[in-house]
Amino acid sequence: MSKVIVVTSGKGGVGKTTSAAALGTALALRGKKTVIIDFDVGLRNLDLIMGCERRVVFDFINVINDGIRLNQALIKDKRVDNLSILPTSQTRDKDALSQEGVEKVIEELRKEFEYIICDSPAGIEKGAYMALYHADEAIVVTNPEVSSVRDSDRILGILSSKSKRAEHGDDPVKTHLLLTRYDLDRVQRGEMLKLDDVLEILAIPVLGVIPQCGSVLQASNLGMPVVLDDKSKAGQAYKDAAARLLGEDIELRYVNPEKRGLVDWLFRRSA
Amino acid sequence: MRFFDWFRLSRRRDDSADKARERLTVLVALDRQGGGGPDFLPLLQKELLEVIRKYVEIDQDKVNVDFQSGTGFSTLEVNVELPNRVLEARAS
Numbered sequence: 515m516s517k518v519i520v521v522t523s524g525k526g527g528v529g530k531t532t533s534a535a536a537l538g539t540a541l542a543l544r545g546k547k548t549v550i551i552d553f554d555v556g557l558r559n560l561d562l563i564m565g566c567e568r569r570v571v572f573d574f575i576n577v578i579n580d581g582i583r584l585n586q587a588l589i590k591d592k593r594v595d596n597l598s599i600l601p602t603s604q605t606r607d608k609d610a611l612s613q614e615g616v617e618k619v620i621e622e623l624r625k626e627f628e629y630i631i632c633d634s635p636a637g638i639e640k641g642a643y644m645a646l647y648h649a650d651e652a653i654v655v656t657n658p659e660v661s662s663v664r665d666s667d668r669i670l671g672i673l674s675s676k677s678k679r680a681e682h683g684d685d686p687v688k689t690h691l692l693l694t695r696y697d698l699d700r701v702q703r704g705e706m707l708k709l710d711d712v713l714e715i716l717a718i719p720v721l722g723v724i725p726q727c728g729s730v731l732q733a734s735n736l737g738m739p740v741v742l743d744d745k746s747k748a749g750q751a752y753k754d755a756a757a758r759l760l761g762e763d764i765e766l767r768y769v770n771p772e773k774r775g776l777v778d779w780l781f782r783r784s785a
Numbered sequence: 786m787r788f789f790d791w792f793r794l795s796r797r798r799d800d801s802a803d804k805a806r807e808r809l810t811v812l813v814a815l816d817r818q819g820g821g822g823p824d825f826l827p828l829l830q831k832e833l834l835e836v837i838r839k840y841v842e843i844d845q846d847k848v849n850v851d852f853q854s855g856t857g858f859s860t861l862e863v864n865v866e867l868p869n870r871v872l873e874a875r876a877s
């Protein structure tokens with residue numbers, strides 16, 4: 515049984531691509547055959563985050579419109595078995611995504627992969643609709659910040675009314691909250707919305723909380739999904755989130771203050 | 786430096802996260818209301834409020850316009866909550 519999971523948010527810059535790359539990689543590390551698709555036509559970035567930008571020859575759009583076979587466009591990750599990337603076009607625009615074309619590609623991928631991760635573009639335009647239309651599950655990436663939470667709520671509304679499952683009257687798309695850029699210090703100082711606030715407003719179950727962490731930028735500089743950095747807290751949190759996607763019951767990390775020694779505490783040493 | 790943060794921590798701070806939560810709660814509720822209905826609902830709500838305010842002073846959140854679309858027909862539900870004292874004043 516294959517699962518199509520959209521990583522979406524409404525708002526831009528909250529960490530969709532980082533999250534899609536990290537979760538997809540984490541699922542593949544757990545032995546699941548996984549493909550990550552970039553739906554952000556014209557602003558392709560997934561390949562860059564995954565570090566395979568120089569290996570792109572054909573893309574998603576070529577498969578839809580130009581008679582290129584899927585296997586010619588899929589890029590197998592060199593570091594992780596079971597992981598492939600389907601890059602998108604940098605030169606075309608969202609109109610190149612036809613409903614039937616996307617459907618055909620998804621159906622073909624379903625035969626080969628267990629997890630199909632759709633990295634959605636920001637906004638609520640065509641590209642975002644296409645990315646969420648086929649979803650069985652949705653990961654709503656949210657920052658603890660007012661505009662992001664509001665946009666996430668909007669996307670949840672769209673998921674429940676415009677997805678294929680909604681149109682066909684099937685079981686609704688299963689939604690998950692992924693709270694990213696969570697800065698526990700600022701939460702404790704009352705400067706940032708806390709997890710419970712966001713949960714109360716959006717009213718969907720939490721898949722993971724990713725701490726604000728310098729390693730995320732570092733990983734993107736290197737073109738390496740952050741879960742491959744064993745020392746990264748964000749990487750650990752993404753691995754936990756992937757495990758929860760697989761149905762495991764794991765306690766949330768980095769949402770409560772760590773116990774610190776007196777010296778650490780006085781100088782507020784942050785890891 | 787960080788050490789002095791301790792003094793800030795010991796005080797009750799101005800909690801901007803609380804403000805964010807309150808604003809969001811209201812906003813999201815409004816977004817959800819408007820989400821399924823036609824575009825004129827917010828304007829309708831505003832104008833209704835203005836008309837009612839000619840006669841009774843009520844708060845902005847006391848006029849509630851709800852749109853339900855069914856098969857074949859849709860309903861528009863308008864709820865206006867009047868303060869108690871107005872009714873009492875009229876009765877006497």
